[in-house]
Amino acid sequence: MDGEIAEEHQSRPPLSRAESSAGMGFFSLPFERFSRDEASEWASAFTLLDTLETYFDSRIDLLQRSLAKQTDKLKLRAEEALRIGDFKIRTPSGDALSKDFEREVGKFRLKVQTRMTSLASAWQSAKVVRTREKMSFFYGVHSLLISALLFGMAPEWIHISYTLQALYLLPMRAYKYKKRAWHYFLFDLCYYVTILNFIYIWLLPGSATLFTACYCLSHGSLASAVITWRNSLVFHDSDKVTSLFIHIYAPFTFTVIRHFYPNAESRFPALKELPHLQPVKALLFSGLIYVIWQLLYWKFVLIDRRKKIESGQRTTSFSFLLNDKRGVIGRALSKFPPQYREAAFMGGQLVYAILTELPAACLLYDSPRWSNIFLSFIFAVSVWNGGGFYIEVFGRKFERELEALRKELAEAQSRSGRSSPTSGLEHEHDETPEIQSEMGSPRLTPREMTPITATLVGASLNSGGAAGVPNGDAKKEQ
Numbered sequence: 001m002d003g004e005i006a007e008e009h010q011s012r013p014p015l016s017r018a019e020s021s022a023g024m025g026f027f028s029l030p031f032e033r034f035s036r037d038e039a040s041e042w043a044s045a046f047t048l049l050d051t052l053e054t055y056f057d058s059r060i061d062l063l064q065r066s067l068a069k070q071t072d073k074l075k076l077r078a079e080e081a082l083r084i085g086d087f088k089i090r091t092p093s094g095d096a097l098s099k100d101f102e103r104e105v106g107k108f109r110l111k112v113q114t115r116m117t118s119l120a121s122a123w124q125s126a127k128v129v130r131t132r133e134k135m136s137f138f139y140g141v142h143s144l145l146i147s148a149l150l151f152g153m154a155p156e157w158i159h160i161s162y163t164l165q166a167l168y169l170l171p172m173r174a175y176k177y178k179k180r181a182w183h184y185f186l187f188d189l190c191y192y193v194t195i196l197n198f199i200y201i202w203l204l205p206g207s208a209t210l211f212t213a214c215y216c217l218s219h220g221s222l223a224s225a226v227i228t229w230r231n232s233l234v235f236h237d238s239d240k241v242t243s244l245f246i247h248i249y250a251p252f253t254f255t256v257i258r259h260f261y262p263n264a265e266s267r268f269p270a271l272k273e274l275p276h277l278q279p280v281k282a283l284l285f286s287g288l289i290y291v292i293w294q295l296l297y298w299k300f301v302l303i304d305r306r307k308k309i310e311s312g313q314r315t316t317s318f319s320f321l322l323n324d325k326r327g328v329i330g331r332a333l334s335k336f337p338p339q340y341r342e343a344a345f346m347g348g349q350l351v352y353a354i355l356t357e358l359p360a361a362c363l364l365y366d367s368p369r370w371s372n373i374f375l376s377f378i379f380a381v382s383v384w385n386g387g388g389f390y391i392e393v394f395g396r397k398f399e400r401e402l403e404a405l406r407k408e409l410a411e412a413q414s415r416s417g418r419s420s421p422t423s424g425l426e427h428e429h430d431e432t433p434e435i436q437s438e439m440g441s442p443r444l445t446p447r448e449m450t451p452i453t454a455t456l457v458g459a460s461l462n463s464g465g466a467a468g469v470p471n472g473d474a475k476k477e478q
Contacts, residue, residue, distance in 0.1 A: 133236040140235035143245075151256065156267070158256045159201050162249050166194065169242045176239070184309075184316045187301055189353075190225060190246050192293045193217045197250055206269040209285050212277065215258065216286040218250035219364055219374070220357030226378050233379075233386035240389075244382055252375055259368040279361040283354055290353050294346055302342060318345055 143165060150157045170191075177183045197218065200210045225231065225247045234240040257264055258271070265272045301309070301316055308314045322341065324330035329348075336344045364371045 132238070136238040136241060137235040139238075140233075140241045143241075147249075147252070151260070155256050155260045156262060158261075159253050162253045163198065163201070165245060165249070166198070169245055170194070172238070173242050181313065182315060184301055184305070184314050187297055188317050189217075189290070189293060189349075190222055193222055194246060194250060196289070197253070200270075201253075205267065208270040208273040211268070211270040211274065212282050213286045213289040214250075215254045215277075215365065216282050216357040216360050217289065217353070218254050219360035220286070221290075221353045222247045223251045223374075223378050224352075224356040226382050230385050231382050232389045233382045234389050235386075240386075248375075248378055248382065251378070255364075255371045255375060258365065259371055277361055277365040279358075282361040283357060286357055287350070287354060290350060294350070298342075298346065318342070321345070 147158070147161060150161055174183065174186060177185060193214065196210065197214050200207065200214050204210055226244070229243070229247075231244045231247055232240050233244060257268055261267065302318070305314060309316060309319055321327060321329045322333050322345075325334065329345075332348075333341050333345060359374065364374055
């Protein structure tokens, strides 16, 4: 069959140029297709091609007409501009060129400033904030999941996860705090201990003294800060996620190194020298490390930067706690004379650090079970604080929205009552419930009714308008 078609194609005489152009001119002029040769019988069968050609030719013709109209309009505008404007060539002077250059530079600076302002406002817009919160939530949940999987499947990767997350979270914390003039908080003990932890893990894994100090401080001051500073497991808040990471991941890492790391002595040789921890020596080592930090903090922050702190340009943890009259530490420091408050604060911190390190030095180092219970308790406190944050913050927000909606419904019902006082009597015995609900409900369009609004409106209609009572009556009913 294919051979017959090929032979027929070869035996057919070639078409002339006019015939080929008439047969293949899909996008020719409108009336050119009617001048085709009647002898080309094969082309008459392609009615679909003729229909498509007619369709596209008409569309192209319309497009050409619209383009011609736009071209004519542009020509008219150009001619008007030539008639109105003065296009005589003038040779500008040096002063004129400098003024024009300064004017253009000023316009460019204004555009750049406007663009930066718009970018800053866009960064603080609600949509961008929601996106950042979603990203923080995504990161927090996956950090918890990956940490749990590593603990169960590959505990030798926990210290690597600790390092990688710190390389992301700590620079972000430093950037945000510097931008808000809060960077003096970065000199607190928790960041100092975090740096010491990484020095031990990656530089001095064979130092028994440094391991003892890092273990005790991580399980003491850092872990207890989850309770004292009320760290919360709030996934959508990157600042709270970072704070919880700093205070809970350090004791988690050193617990894994001490009790669950396979062949830990080969990776961390300091463990060979510390089969058991001597509490007195451990507290002395950690206390010495703490005193070194306290002296550096006192010299750099409280002495060299005293003017900025007293003027209010910078804020430190000491000034924050001292001015917090509602907190326990603020009330205790306010009882001391002003000249002794710094010494009292530093001494109190030292006593607090030693007391919180006692469980680590006396119990946790030798007991994997109690170490698990300790970490579970600290994590449970952060979860409890996070649950309280969600319930209290979002609960108050919902309560405010609910009160505003009740006021709106009460005002709408009062307006409808004043406009038609007998509407309820006229339709009291009406057999059509849709008319009653329409007359008795406030005029809210379906697009304006949120799910909360729809629920309250339905409750108002079913209870005869009880949802629209004033605030005082509503509180009495509650």
